[in-house]
Amino acid sequence: MIQSLTHLDREHLQEALNRSGQKVTTQRETVFSVLLSERDHPTVDEVFNRAREAMPGLSLATVYNCLETFVSCGLVRQVNHERESTRYCPNLAPHAHFRDKETGRVHDIELPPEVIKSLRSILPPGFDSEVIEISFLGRAQGKESTSN
Template sequence: MIQNLNKHERESLHEALAKSGQKITPQREIVYTVLLAQRDHPTVDEVYHRALETMPGLSLATVYNCLETFVGCGLVRQVNHERESTRYCPNLAPHAHFRDESTGRVHDIELPKEILDQLTKILPANFETETIEISFQGRTKTSNKN
């Protein structure tokens, strides 16, 4: 069963929404709760089905809307891989993604600040970066189920 947001999580949500002039709604709280509850980079459809258990009438379009809103106010990151469905990730620390080809799972990889700094240095002087995305693709050896 999905836990409710704790005080701090609820605050982040309310603050982020308020900051960009948007309202708090039950749908948004539930979608955000679902994202925090299981940090496995779910697709829209996965979020939708998980959220349905708490709010049976919820519509898919609303899940799209909520997630778009969260991305817009910086609460959540989009993770795209090739042409697969977009996945969503509430981890705001700078990190890369590793996609395991054998399981399809996506893992967060912590990204040292030095590497980010170095990366921005390889750009020509007049290129201004807003976001950097780094994604690895491969396999995990051995029986590690992580």
């Protein structure tokens, strides 16, 4: 079930869109609330299906557009695993991803600053990186939480 946006989330959305000169639309609100309602790193298709419950006329292209918009204005992160469909994640804190081999589920793993620092330190001189992607593949026992 999609929860509608809290006042705070709506503000967050509006602020980020305005900052990059884009508008708040009901489609964007709907897609954004899908991402916030169940933080399980859905694919475009999953977002599409969930969003249509609230907004039956919504088109797949729009979901692609909305998600791309969110990524470009820094509201949401893309998560890629091998060549599987791209997944989307509204957690902006620095974190790695853990992909459960068995369930396919993706968990967020908090990334302490000192680990980020030690990673940056392995870069030879002259290499300057803005983005570091870290993903684990393995098994997660117990833990039914979908994490975020």
